[in-house]
Amino acid sequence: MDSRYYPAKNVFIDSIEIDDYIALESSIVSYKQLQHSIEKPLKMILVFGRPGTGKSILLNYLYENFKYQKDIHYFATPTTNEKEFFHKIFKVITKKDLPSNTQVNFSTLVDYCRDIQGKREIIVLLDEAQMYSSEMMERIRLLADSRSIKFVIALHKTDKEEDIIAKEHFQSRIWEVIELKNGTIDDIQNYVHKKLLKKNLFEIANNIKSYHIGLIYKFTKGNYRETNKMLFTIFEIYEYYDLNDKNKIDINKFSKKIIEMSAIKLGFINV
Numbered sequence: 001m002d003s004r005y006y007p008a009k010n011v012f013i014d015s016i017e018i019d020d021y022i023a024l025e026s027s028i029v030s031y032k033q034l035q036h037s038i039e040k041p042l043k044m045i046l047v048f049g050r051p052g053t054g055k056s057i058l059l060n061y062l063y064e065n066f067k068y069q070k071d072i073h074y075f076a077t078p079t080t081n082e083k084e085f086f087h088k089i090f091k092v093i094t095k096k097d098l099p100s101n102t103q104v105n106f107s108t109l110v111d112y113c114r115d116i117q118g119k120r121e122i123i124v125l126l127d128e129a130q131m132y133s134s135e136m137m138e139r140i141r142l143l144a145d146s147r148s149i150k151f152v153i154a155l156h157k158t159d160k161e162e163d164i165i166a167k168e169h170f171q172s173r174i175w176e177v178i179e180l181k182n183g184t185i186d187d188i189q190n191y192v193h194k195k196l197l198k199k200n201l202f203e204i205a206n207n208i209k210s211y212h213i214g215l216i217y218k219f220t221k222g223n224y225r226e227t228n229k230m231l232f233t234i235f236e237i238y239e240y241y242d243l244n245d246k247n248k249i250d251i252n253k254f255s256k257k258i259i260e261m262s263a264i265k266l267g268f269i270n271v
Ligand SMILES: Nc1ncnc2c1ncn2[C@@H]1O[C@H](COP(=O)(O)OP(=O)(O)OP(=O)(O)O)[C@@H](O)[C@H]1O
Pocket: 013, 014, 015, 016, 020, 021, 022, 023, 024, 027, 049, 050, 051, 052, 053, 054, 055, 056, 057, 058, 128, 155, 156, 157, 224, 225, 228
């Protein structure tokens, strides 16, 4: 028989599915900001933040909410292959497929964009944009200059790329930056509880008190991906004891020790 902790563990598998979206205080703020930005006559909008702060899920949520109302497109994993990328852009703009053996003529594409200016407003959501080359970004900027395509660019911030927004393609004045940050302790508390409650895991959710959240927060600093990893590992440990050595766990009380075991396993605590 499966352990009661098995479904709890699976709640914390990373997911950017819209059904798993939770309207947290900080996510609502970023979403409203983004929604407001796409209504403005901007050419580029930058969604910026460290890995695991919720950029992809935010872009997905926006896409799902507007896909029937707007000419909006989500590009998930970037193809670093320029040819393939412009084939995809070509399809979005012209609504036609180009035979795979042909090359998109970039200046024709720009002309096409100029032609549809004022007639259509296309929104392209580019996730993981740190993977695009500078040349591709430069071309994306040129397409954005035509004003018929608005790009929402999600970039992850790393220590060595702090200066990325200083790069040439982001120098144009008409862009806006939405910065996503790690969650606050309240966000994390809501996040953990709501995720479990969504799957009807009431007892488990009730056993996780503010004190436990405080401890988890100390290790993950409010990063959602790190929080997922930590909760997944906690319930994996619980599952193990539940199946193999039930006496070692108390189903009515969440264990500080198991939080710490998970932190050791994930390298948050060095022994
Ligand atoms: N508002 C939210 N509702 C539900 N889950 C969320 C939310 N924000 C973040 N998450 C969770 O955190 C994980 C990390 O979020 P996401 O993948 O969107 O981060 P990211 O900023 O795109 O990271 P990267 O820079 O590595 O691509 C998601 O898989 C999801 O499980």
